[in-house]
Amino acid sequence: MSASAPTSSTAVERQQMSVDIAGVGFGPAMGGFLTTLSRKLLNDDGTPRFESAVSPGLPLQVICYERADGLGFGVSGAVTRARGIRASFPGIDLSQIPMAVPVSREKLVYLLDPIGSSRRSLVFRAKDRLIRGFGSIVGLRDHAVELPFTPKFMRKDDGMIFSLGQFNQWVSEQVTSSGAVQLWPGMPVSEPLIEHDAVCGLRLIDQGLSVDGAPAEGFMPGMDVRASLTVVADGPVGAVGRKIDSTFGLPEGHEHREWALGMKMVVELREDSGLEPGTVLHTIGFPEPEIFGFLYVHPERLASVGIFIPSWFQNPVRTAYRYLQHFMLHPYLWRHLRGGTLRSWGAKSLQESGRYGEPFLAGDGYARIGEGSGSTNILANSGVDEAWTTGVQLAEAVIELLETKRPFTRENLEQTYVRRRRESWVDKESRAAADARNGFQHGVIAGLIGTALAGFTGGAVALGPRSKATAASSLKKSYSSRIAPAELKRLQEECAAQGIALHDRIMDRCGWPQIPFDGKLLISHQDVLLMGGSVQAPPGYANHVIFVRPELCRECESKLCVEMCSGQAITRGDDGVPAFDREKCVYCGACLWNCNSREGNVDFRAGAGGLHSTLN
Amino acid sequence: MSNVYHIVVCAGIVPDPLQTLEPITTPTGPALKNEMMLPAVLDPWSGHALYEATNLAAHFPGSKVWLVSAAPKAKLQQVMMNVAQKASFELIPIDVPANGFADAHSVAKILGEAIQTIAGLDRSRLLLFGGWESASRGAGVTMQLVGERLGIRDQFQGVDQLTVQNDGSLEILERIEGGRHLVSTCQGPPALLGWATGNLPEPKNNPQVGMANMRAIMPALQKAKPASLFQNVRYVSVTPPKQQRQTRVVKDRSVDEIAAELAEWIVQS
16 A cells, blocks of 8 residues: 555556446436436437537437446435435336335334443433333333334335346446446546536446556556536535535535445345334444444345444444444344344445535536435435435436526526435435434434424424534544553553554453354354455456555554455554555445544545345 | 458356356246346356457458357347447347256257358358357357358367467467377368467457447448347256355465365365
8 A cells, every 4th residue: 555656547548438428426416317317318229319529429428327337336225205206207116126025014113222331321221221121011122112112213114125236237227228328337446537616427446457556567647538527426425526526625614524424235034034124124223323224125035234333422432344243243133133044245335414414516527426416304214215316307407408508607507406406305304304313413412303393393392403513533532431541551452563444352351242153144244255245356356445644643642544345455563553454445434534634534435346136 | 361260159048157157947947046137257268359350350351250149138238238348349149038057959949040141251261259158057058059050170179279380380289188289280260169268358448449349330230130049959857067065265375285275175065
């Protein structure tokens, strides 16, 4: 790993290609965009409706690049009301999509700590004691209480459970079969082309590089794809969206502050698991009070089970993988999951700032859609349908501009795309959700109360103003009541010497039991990279995680990037600077927002490879 | 005669080799569970054949490469989005249902019939390429059967290298035991080569190649002719390739140390 690996901006001669519309990132937002757009690009007789401005005589040239090796390698929990998706496919039974099923039963479950190792506050412990004391009255069973109702703002009435991978794969088949647009997976985009304050296309990633970014055998500079409109849908950690943010800034008062890491497994359930397809469980309370969980049941005995580790979980030892395993082993869930087999695994970062994380939605030559555009509703915990709908709105706007022969300027895109978005249910519900999570900066109880207040009042009432972000607390502060400072220091030194993360040792020491590996569902973190996701990294690409200033890493005590890395791709390296192994990176982007450095010392670039699973 | 080749590559698609495969029995015979849901790739053995074919065509102007593939159309379309960025070819798709254990004779029949209908194909210039084996379910005889159906007598299997001599003859290196090669020479096309790994790396993804390819690939896929497998075949048993994993990532160890550990693991297993 080199701290000075060259960026793709390094002056080299590059091939150039011009298209009319270039997109980056194929997820629900781009799916909605291309589904809507491709239907309007052809006349009824199959002839092109719009002529290309860059290739006269040819139809409009629309091309989209996706970083991952396949179009179905996305990760999501994916239970959605599917309002926008259904509107795009009237008359089509969405259950025909593999692993899709209508929501039939939804429960909110409070999980108590059956182990006694969870970091519960006194209030939480008192509440747990109360629940256990009145167990028979409140329906305590398997260390859990099913709440009598699921709040309306959380419910996914008439919704669908999807596998995002299968959904994206299905959508890509519909889109490409039209022949009107082109989708290219396995082609990361390194950055936007920005000239005179306008985005004028995309620069594809350099190939034929050594891991430190030096040109090697077969060096092929990434092509510049120039476009009249660049559609940015590369998610919350995508290189293009972040470069646009850093160049143009964010609207006044907006910031990317709240994040979460979602990690999930797809489990093949045993025949008598007791779970019916369409079942949705939302959980709170375990493995830590700040960690939310879910279990969604697909057809054919498959279930998605996962957790969210939020950035306001201010524990410096916040490993998602081990917490996920303890979550699955909770007696309330394990009675269903026992005897199951792992089919898939994955992780992704979620932009949880909601409306406050919204960037400029359009500028000269570009528009933002999907999660990276702040479309996720943080009150309903819903993102797929919202992302899809923003894509649809942009496509309708593009058609309007093409029909009226107006260019893709900021003004025109605001009058068409942004106007549609502001007038839609996506924006209305986003406004209601804006302050729903303010309370979490003051603790999980305050956070839950604030969410409920905002939810039940439609956003009219929130718990306090939005406060300043707080960093993860120090190890010493987090564990002073459980581990003596001298022992903590010894554990740190031992892990540093072995080059491993600290979380396992700390969790062992705090009484979390060892995971009883069974080789089928409970497997080691290293094994899940192969058995659950077939993580791969093609040769010929540079490292995409760069630690910019090594001296800052050396000073960093907690090394959250190591603790939080979903694939154990970042380890404690020599000389106090983390080491990065791109062959294990699943491109979740957790390192990006788990850097303790105030200015952010992790440069998370476009990279190739990652998960090879279409079930997530 | 100038060295202009018409190269037809027979290439199947297979589930991504690291996926867990599970056989099931369906009314139409054995299959792989959820095969349509698993990510698919061009069979790596066929991939080597394709890269060798395009490399050969690039060295002999006027040559042309066709890729003939029998697979579910939707799945083939997904695979083509990746493969089409790597090499220039014309796709001849055959739409068949997903099937984990296709009978080699059935496959050879539909491949042979498709090749015979390729417009402009000059049989006197034909080099029939394919994978010697398959990453997931190869019987190891499909290419030979296709060649027989097309009347190609010069057949070579386990090929690692093809060299066109000055007189137009073909020198071919086939793998034999002991890490050695059998060196053969034939006068020229028509010939069949079942490729082992060849010598070429996987080409880089080139967006321009992809765009040029896709202009013909999508219409071809839309017009793909359906075909059926399983004609009077009864399967007694099937077994997917077994994978036994014991993962431990260790770097910077010597070759001798790695070999010793592998040998010990194999003995214990």
